[in-house]
Amino acid sequence: MEAARHSGVDLWNVKAPADNRDSGADVERRFGAAGIKDVKPMFDALFYRTFSDGSVSNVANASADHFLRRRYYEAAWRAWRDPKYAYAARISSTDSRPWDKTSKSKANRVTDAADLLWIEPSLPDGSFSLEPDARIGNSGIHKNGCTLFPNGGYAILRTSTDPSAVCAEMNFGCWGSGHSHPDKLSIVVSDGNKKVVREVKYFGYADDKYLTWDRQTITHNTVTVDQTSQAPQGKTDNAWPVPNPGAIVRGRPIFFYPGKRLKAFRAECTDAYPGVRLERTIAIVDSIVFDFFVIDSATQHEYDYALHIDAPLMTTRNKMKPTSMSPLSQHFGYRHIEISEVGKAPLTAYLGYGRKIQFLTPSRALLGSGVAGKGHAGRSVVVLRTEGTQSIYVSAFQFKPQNVQVSLGQYSSAQQTILIGDNLKLINTGPNISLYDTNGRLLEIAR
Missing domain, CATH: 2.70.98.70 (Beta-galactosidase; Chain A, domain 5)
Incomplete structure (x- = not known):
């Protein structure tokens, strides 16, 4: 998407109709009908698939034990100006509890030459909390601190959004x-x-x-x-x-x-x-x-x-x-x-x-x-x-x-x-x- 942006094509904000074959686990669409969508929910989902402290469960062949910083969050912030992407771009990849906000370490945003293609000079500190209710895409639900991805096949119940919950x-x-x-x-x-x-x-x-x-x-x-x-x-x-x-x-x-x-x-x-x-x-x-x-x-x-x-x-x-x-x-x-x-x-x-x-x-x-x-x-x-x-x-x-x-x-x-x-x-x-x-x-x- 960044390569396309450099060529004058904005794929970050392209809207596309959903395909009924793309219904995932919720084939019956009990939790949300198919509709127009873009790629932003793919980025949002990673934040809400965490426990209250920012750790994650290892499913399929995934090895990550907690939410990880990735340089593409810089580009995501540039595309949508969502403060959680700026926050994600600045946390340290070694912080195993990134939502508890007690870590003093910050990400080294430039580790190799490729990072220079992604870095956003005006990136703010940003912020993220599991406290507000949210809708993730057409069917993802985040309410009262709990999250359901009916198509992706994950449900997370949180006693609260306190990192120790x-x-x-x-x-x-x-x-x-x-x-x-x-x-x-x-x-x-x-x-x-x-x-x-x-x-x-x-x-x-x-x-x-x-x-x-x-x-x-x-x-x-x-x-x-x-x-x-x-x-x-x-x-x-x-x-x-x-x-x-x-x-x-x-x-x-x-x-x-x-x-x-x-x-x-x-x-x-x-x-x-x-x-x-x-x-x-x-x-x-x-x-x-x-x-x-x-x-x-x-x-x-x-x-x-x-x-x-x-x-x-x-x-x-x-x-x-x-x-x-x-x-x-x-x-x-x-x-x-x-x-x-x-x-x-x-x-x-x-x-x-x-x-x-x-x-x-x-x-x-x-x-x-x-x-x-x-x-x-x-x-x-x-x-x-x-x-x-x-x-x-x-x-x-x-x-x-x-x-x-x-x-x-x-x-x-x-x-x-x-x-x-x-x-x-x-x-x-x-x-x-x-x-x-x-x-x-x-x-x-x-x-």
Whole structure:
């Protein structure tokens, strides 16, 4: 675009009609119709795909751990005079929390001769905040500190826009290219200081573990069925699979609710495994993240709910017993997981500094470690295993020190009830998720 500008052609502001084939995950266009668009939302989206401190989740083959300065933001500011681009052009690429505004380091804007083609002498300091509501393109929504990209396939719930806020992200989008991973409905959860439940660090394309680890569903924070990765990866030994002609592999966004006390998002996927429906709902209430994962099938299967945790784990006393399963199995992904404890859920995993994860529904619990990446020790891995035609996993993540009692009330595949402290009740059902007080008064509903 800059080359065209130097030739007198302005591509920065060209308007073009959307193509219905470019609907991404939201094929039904539930969250916004096709319309005229330009390239600016591509730049804007990078700001809103962050957690409250400016860190990002590593999805597909991306390796960046936080929002990165790029010299093209200088040109973007020149084209649109948007202050956030000026801010992005001045932050240091080493600042891992660029939205907390405490870093004193600034970018060296000229590092080689090519930078001289981009630099804008009149660039101001600029500014950016996640506080104001915004619309990103035709369908991207940023409201009350939470963000949904229904076509791109990302939803981020933020307790607030404070850099230390607890945040949860779900990845549900289309299999877009060979760089995509079989990770539909996977989550990342940040405690406001670090991503505690996170994506693993990936291997290079030439490494054998790129196929046997990176490209496998068990590597991600989602559910694996029958120890087989989601389509189109499946059991193939091809590191670059693609869907069959005419096929689509996507999660479908169901609802997005950035409320006052309740924030919630739900997506489903029926393309990952033939005859299996996956549905995941994440919600935040008072800095506690709740995760409801419901699986339905007409036939029997084995289900593995996996979390990769960047912290040492201690579990409920007498719930787990030492064991040695090295590896967990010989299937791709599983062959790199070593199990050291086995037991049964419900149980609580303690992560230190007052943080804990409660696994509230019955399952076989397997705890151990996996591969984190070259030069890294294996991160903690939790695998909760169930069998049947249906399965339900309900978990609560308390990553801020607080003495709030969380327990599971009545539950079935149709409805799960969570009791929060002495005065709140969270009910997840097929159509919605609702927050009540203990007197039965409806406080908020997401649907």
